[in-house]
Amino acid sequence: MVTARYVLTVVTVALGASTQFYTYGVINPSQELLEEWINRTYYHRNGYGMSSMTLSVYWSFVVSSVAIGAFVGSLLTRRLAETCGRRNGLIANGIVNVFGALFEGIAKGTKSPELLILGRFILGANMGLTSGLVPMYLMEITPVRYRGAAGTVHQVAVAFSDWFSLLLGLPAVLGGEHLWPLAVAFPGLPALLLCIILPLCPESPRYTLISLGKRQEAYKAVRALVGEKHAKATFDSLIKEAALTPENANTSVSDLFRRKSLRTPLLISVGVMIAQQFTGCTAVFAYSTDMFIKAKLSKETARWSTLGIGIAYFLCACPSPYLIERLGRRFLSLFQLTGCLIALIMLSVFTWLQNDFGQEWASYGSIFALVAYMCVYGVGSPIPWLITGELFSQEYRSAAVTMSTFVAWFWAFVISTSYLPFQQLVGVSFSYLPFIIGLVLSIIFMAFLLPETKNKSIEEIVNEFRSRSRTISRNFVVRRHLNTTTQPELTRLMEESDEETNGYGAAESAPTNRPSVTQDD
Template sequence: MVTKTYIVSVFTVILGGSAQFYSYGVVNPAQVIITKWINETYTERYGTPLSLTISNLFWSFVVSSIAIGAIIGACLTRYIGEKFGRRNGLIINGVANVFAAFFQLGAKPLRSPELLLFGRFIFGINMGLTSGIVPMYLMEITPARYRGPAGTLHQVAVAFSDWFSLLIGLPEVLGSETLWPWAFAFPGLLGLGLVVILPFCPESPKYTLGTKGERAKALEDVDKLVGSYEAEHMFESIVREVALDKGNGTFYELFTRKDLRIPLTVSILVMIAQQFTGCTAVFAYSTDMFLNAKLDPALARFSTLGIGIVYFLFACTSPYLIEKVGRRPLSLFQLSSCMFALVLLSLFTYLQNYLAVGWASYGTIFALIFYMCVYGVGSPIPWIIASEMFNQQFRATAVTVSVFVAWTFAFIISTIYLPFQQLVGVSFSYLPFIIVLIISIVFMYILLPETRDRPIAEIVTDFHHRSASLSAGRPWDASRPPSRQEMQRLLDSIDIRTYDSNDVLFDE
């Protein structure tokens, strides 16, 4: 049984940390009002209104400033988490969130869009840190049998914050011409919860024991989290984990070791594929997409809220489906379905804009709803799969690389999508996503193994099988797992001594 202290710790981190992803979606329903304010501000300052191209480009930077900060935050995750600890790293995160909120609140009265950009940049750093530290803290304070649900809470909180940001950003709520700074500053309130409550919560016992070497303090914290009845068992488990920990593998080793080449490629590819589902563009610009479908502005905003609810509900099913169906089939299903949804979006917007087919706007709405359904069911997979393909030594380093790749592509896509859409038109703006998804699906079909409930030794041999098949010019063989005979032959022929044979990558 877990204690009240554990429950308070988890929900403080979930609400104050995971929900910071709110900042990414809040720009969506408020786009028209804030772009108008930005244009008026620069017209007043320089005497000339912004052109449509410059206005779209500036708004793209407002949206993507979150991703720029998140790239930096992702790179800092390993340092902050090890230097200050998981709990204290999140407290620092909360302080920075409160600090950023004041920039958001000051942007409008000071007539400074630059403050808006800078505040969102700081929020982005916090989101990058959150991407790594929150799951790390949750996994390390949670007994093994509850780690699945604990990890699920993080993903559900992210999905809920996406939807909640669409609600708060409505002009009818806090997204009006006078109140939008409060909508943008809302994560500061979440950060304040971390600052006020988290100092009274325990640090990760694994960090306390493994990094600081404080055995008595670690045991005391375990007792606070699970009670005296289970404390000894959980503490013994932590001691074993720390004893097996060979330290952190370096980035140089990660990129140069041949046996890690395919796992690293796959972990990067799943992140790139996730970004090229178009999720960044849809979450940031779906209101604009609905406006292009000739919806009334108010109806477009509420439609955006509606698809946010759809995404949240289907994201809630993903933990069950990930365990029931498996990572590989669900990931391939999600990517294929998202590609189909983007083809529909491209087709319906083409019919509407170039052939003046009136009913095509309903097709656009259907395609966006369908997109949110299929994206939601597989959305957590890229964020967990990297940690399941590497042993303890390289796990943190590999996750840092994959998160860095995710936020880098999020920045690129959110920055160039609107200018690209203006250049080629709405219907053709989805083509790069479709093309990259087709390529990604082919490569993932060949390279991506199933990682559910498999020990590292087995996954290592699976990767060797795929590598050997590709080297021999037999990609069709690489797409299937090795047979039992092949598995045993590979186990006998490769050196897996650096891997712990009992290190199951996914904790049930």
């Protein structure tokens, strides 16, 4: 049902954009070496080195500069997606990425840790945009039956880039004293290839038809993606979705809060992102080598153990495209959160036994706990990035993705900045306690609110939330006015409630008022 051009598009986006998450973990195995370089540079400038606490805070800022850039970039997702389009937005993002990689690559030669931070900030902004644009683009170019699998491709590529960054970041590979600039600048290469290949791939048909109103171009894009045989049926489903979209809809993030029917989907979208941050993934990806060293492993063993958990993460993320369609989003999400909760409790206990009671065998228990953590995290990791695009119709999708990715990267910044100082304050074993508490709350939240969207079209999901909002509002009106209002007045109030909770404007009349959807300008 899909064409070779569709496959080329997905592979190009996955390898050229999704793998940019490489930047987050590449400095993990080389933390000690880079800290020495920063301190040495500081000494040459000032005549004295940094204190242990100052260096720890500075290193936290080096790590978190990616997250700072990412939540800045996430705020630009909607504007770039609607102004440039999904595909062209990714191309523009790739061009900026090349410059960020260049800054990182010349940091050592110019003796400037500030350039390293600037480069990581730029690549972080790239990651923030990528985390919104890629799932949106992949979901919009993919037929319904493959939508969940396509949405997980992004996270599988992220998992690949994570372990690959841990491999290249090893001192024995490219993370040594002389070669680490090559390791940190590597993301510029796939970004450059994306900028060359992606212009040959089609723009999102949904964006072309619904946002631009260009019917013929949208049909050509559909045909390029699914082939002539399935093009008409696929295009007809886009026409139906276009009918739900008010003409010239100009939405913003504030609309998500104003419309009652959008508040629950927004709460779910933001909730799943916060829940994933409560797994502690940001801290593990950034500081796993340090965690192993604090668990009394040797530095060399800690580095290879970090690579091992990265590989475990990737291998367990690989079957997620199949599992997410087989088992559903809701089950996998609850499985992931519960598994991470158990693994973090185990990690906390093993670290406590090792540090406070000198039980050397517990260090191997810490390795087992982190491997188990990565396995269960990998299985459900794509869901937060996938679910937002499924809960909103076209005119609200980019705003919703902007909001959810901003929340994700804001929490990533908070965690990556505060974890190391917090760990020094309370000790390693107790540093996992906030994540454990957060996971308990997240599991309760997901169990009550997260819907199952497997095998449902965007139109069906949108209508379910609209009906749910209308039912709640109608019941509220009935209870409030039943004993004080006449029947005609009660009927009028219920009709007004229906209009107020219709989060998609005059969608029912849209088919007769959308000439831009049926012909090109």
